[in-house]
Amino acid sequence: MTAAKALNVILLGPQGAGKGTQAAALQARLGMVHIASGEVLRAAKNSGTELGRSAKQYMDAGELVPDEITIALLLEQISGAEGASGILLDGFPRTVAQAEALDAALAARGGAVDLAVELVAPLDTVRRRLMGRLTCRTCGAVYNVRSRPPKVAGVCDIDGGELYQREDDYQEAIDRRLAIWREQNQALTGHYEKRGILFPVDADRAPSLVTDTIVGLLERHRSTVRGG
Numbered sequence: 001m002t003a004a005k006a007l008n009v010i011l012l013g014p015q016g017a018g019k020g021t022q023a024a025a026l027q028a029r030l031g032m033v034h035i036a037s038g039e040v041l042r043a044a045k046n047s048g049t050e051l052g053r054s055a056k057q058y059m060d061a062g063e064l065v066p067d068e069i070t071i072a073l074l075l076e077q078i079s080g081a082e083g084a085s086g087i088l089l090d091g092f093p094r095t096v097a098q099a100e101a102l103d104a105a106l107a108a109r110g111g112a113v114d115l116a117v118e119l120v121a122p123l124d125t126v127r128r129r130l131m132g133r134l135t136c137r138t139c140g141a142v143y144n145v146r147s148r149p150p151k152v153a154g155v156c157d158i159d160g161g162e163l164y165q166r167e168d169d170y171q172e173a174i175d176r177r178l179a180i181w182r183e184q185n186q187a188l189t190g191h192y193e194k195r196g197i198l199f200p201v202d203a204d205r206a207p208s209l210v211t212d213t214i215v216g217l218l219e220r221h222r223s224t225v226r227g228g
């Protein structure tokens with residue numbers, strides 16, 4: 001993707017809908033910069049800074065990190081991605097306040113969110129995916145003990161890193177995260193629906209089919225923009 005075709009895209013949907021998997025595939029195919037809020041916040045948490053320490057208690061309980069902390073950390077990352085060939089945001093925004101802060105930050109540099117892709121999957125599916133999820137400590141690649149196991153148990157296929165179950169991928173925290181997602185989701189999707197840029201995609205399919213659908217959407221959107 002060249003600078004002229006840059007698109008700012010956000011991925012919406014519950015945890016376990018496949019946002020991270022799709023973002024990685026889209027980054028590989030289209031060369032967009034992938035910014036995952038969970039990764040940014042986990043890095044802050046592990047850095048032991050004051051902001052990171054206050055984020056930790058919310059994350060481990062499966063609660064949303066307060067907007068002020070999340071917005072400060074994510075906008076910092078996004079401004080660092082300036083001039084890139086397009087940004088793909090995964091997990092941010094999760095609240096209308098975050099969406100408004102993002103709109104303002106992009107507008108200040110003459111941009112906007114171009115597309116909001118909503119990954120739609122039944123809650124039973126996402127709960128099952130999250131319960132079996134394993135994450136690489138080094139590169140963040142995601143596996144599933146049942147549907148997508150690594151070649152060697154406990155070891156990442158990509159870089160040999162250790163696979164672990166995240167502190168918040170346990171029944172209680174999963175249910176809490178999905179309940180919070182339900183509370184926020186309608187207002188958040190409504191924010192983008194009003195602007196006519198919300199595109200729901202069936203995410204209860206093989207990941208490669210979901211990627212093909214999203215790539216098709218982005219291509220159509222880019223040609224609409226180019227064709228004026």
Ligand code: AMP
Pocket residue numbers: 015037038039041058059060062063064065066070090091092093094095098168177
């Ligand atoms: P994720 O990797 O997207 O599942 O995020 C892991 C955890 O990070 C969430 O359960 C929240 O505690 C926190 N988090 C990630 N993104 C956000 C956000 N946009 N707003 C608030 N908290 C967030």
